[in-house]
């Protein structure tokens with residue numbers, strides 16, 4: 001439930017960048033959301049919509065790319081995606097962080113991020 | 126006329142917290158302090174375990190400082206204070222978790238040269254704290270059997286990123302029809318590399334084993 005605080009840092013950094021460049025409007029914001037964080041996509045989009053009222057981002061379309069986890073094995077050096085376990089009637093899928101190759105423990109390289117990738121802005125000339 | 130431009134950011138919004146967490150960690154390290162965060166579900170026994178940990182440390186001649194995060198109130202603060210630790214209360218208000226910035230400020234109120242161990246109790250929540258490391262050396266997640274046997278598979282990530290897992294209130298398992306084996310099987314599958322401890326913090330069962338493990342640097 002921290003979508004609102006994350007949304008406000010997204011809106012304020014994009015709005016600040018728009019102001020710095022003298023852009024009048026932001027039409028699109030592209031985000032990359034790792035599968036290992038706890039941000040709920042719908043809530044994040046909703047929160048950005050509300051917070052961006054009366055800012056340069058008002059009415060901007062938010063595009064979210066879901067990013068899979070990347071892990072590195074501490075034993076065999078495997079680097080790549082994580083295995084998933086499907087279960088339950090809702091087909092919820094749990095990323096498993098053990099090494100898919102040897103079962104060893106791993107470090108998370110990617111998948112926890114909430115990245116502002118880029119934004120499309122309009123400059124009046 | 127207007128012109129459309131594409132602006133690259135490649136900035137991780139969650140990184141701001143991580144950077145502060147790294148600073149907090151380095152600062153605590155420079156004072157030779159072992160720091161441990163307790164996260165976990167509401168009412169799982171975090172405060173009781175911290176109370177016992179403060180006593181355990183005192184018995185070994187070590188002093189504890191504790192930062193307690195709560196949405197409101199000072200109940201936990203007063204319970205821990207009664208054990209002689211230096212305690213700072215942080216009310217998070219509407220936020221559902223502590224963040225590194227709050228911990229950085231709270232730790233300024235503690236004389237870091239006067240303690241050996243800094244303990245942080247996060248707000249009871251199995252979701253949000255995972256995205257906000259606080260900079261402590263170790264992160265412990267505490268759940269209890271009274272929440273049912275499905276907590277681990279419902280919230281896998283927090284168990285996977287923890288340094289230790291406590292499944293508490295095992296004394297109550299028979300009364301709530303929970304089979305510990307179900308929880309243990311889930312843990313073995315979902316977080317096989319994280320040490321797990323089945324405890325009864327009220328009567329002290331397995332608690333020493335857990336405390337010795339977590340204090341072992």
Ligand SMILES: Nc1nc2c(ncn2[C@@H]2O[C@H](COP(=O)(O)OP(=O)(O)OP(=O)(O)O)[C@@H](O)[C@H]2O)c(=O)[nH]1
Nearest residue numbers: 166167168169170171172173249293294325326327
């Ligand atoms: N029977 C039993 N009761 C316990 C155990 N551990 C904690 N309790 C009790 O459970 C209740 C909640 O414990 P707390 O330590 O306050 O839990 P908490 O996780 O700090 O709770 P919040 O800070 O509100 O999220 C208290 O009444 C404790 O005495 C245990 O192992 N067995």
Ligand SMILES: [Mg+2]
Nearest residue numbers: 171172201246
């Ligand atoms: Mg508590």
Ligand SMILES: [Zn+2]
Nearest residue numbers: 073076099102
């Ligand atoms: Zn491996």
